[in-house]
Amino acid sequence: MAQGIFRHLVAEAGLTGRFTIDSAGTGGWHEGEPPDRRSIATAKSHGIDISGQRAHRICSSDLGISILAMGRDNVAALETIASPEATIRLFGDIALGTGEDIPDPYYGGPAGFELVYTRLLTGCSSLLEALGTERASCSGNTSSVR
Template identity: 80%
Template sequence: MKRISILFVCMGNICRSPLAQGIFGHLVAEAGLTRDYAIDSAGTGGWHEGEPPDRRSIATATSHGIDISGQRARRIRSSDFRDFDLILAMDRDNLAALEESALPGANIRLFGDIALGTGEDIPDPYYGVPEGFELVYTRLLTGCCRLLETLGAERTSCSGNTSSVR
């Protein structure tokens, strides 16, 4: 199997995309497919470069057995458009920003289209209530499970449970 590289993208790379990276990475590891995937995340803006994910994203991931505390925010680079097979934007605003700066041939899609099949945006929980992070986690877990299934993996860790990955 050819190694598949996936980049999850949100605005600042501290809330949604680090969660998506952590969830998808966990699912890939649970399926024993770590060698088959390269997974990363980035932001369309560089305000938080070098910072860890938002403490609420870290806490939400930790409560589900996923450690994202070692991730560091970065801004999307032009080389990402060449280096990643699939770039998944968390919402339409980030999708538009990515398409505006993309190199020809980049495979940029909305997470809600390819992973959820609903076309929905994953809401930015940054300015909302703490429960918003749990809602985002649940949508990302559902989408990441479906994405892994779409890419052809047997998913033993996604057996209908959208509240945890343990």
């Protein structure tokens, strides 16, 4: 959902050409598959279409950019494979300022997906505000890892 939310906010702000936005997993369990149907439904209820997204595993070409991981376990996994110049940060630190992990709502009900949507929207909005101000004249790269 983070990819779709951030892409939507960037488009609304008229900044589409300034960012490369992608989402990748640290594992390849769902490669090629669309997001969970509940993620699609939650995003759609807020006017965001993520149905065209497909899961893929993070690869070495992704590791030289700024990466925002959704959980500490992802940060740890990425730090073992990333190049020294990669910037890996926890989404909860950089976008929310809370240090929280974004929970995986997979095993819960609709309320969990709505909670994750709300946290991601809050964080993505803050992130865009910060990046739009800091990088008004250059291009930025943002990636989320679930």
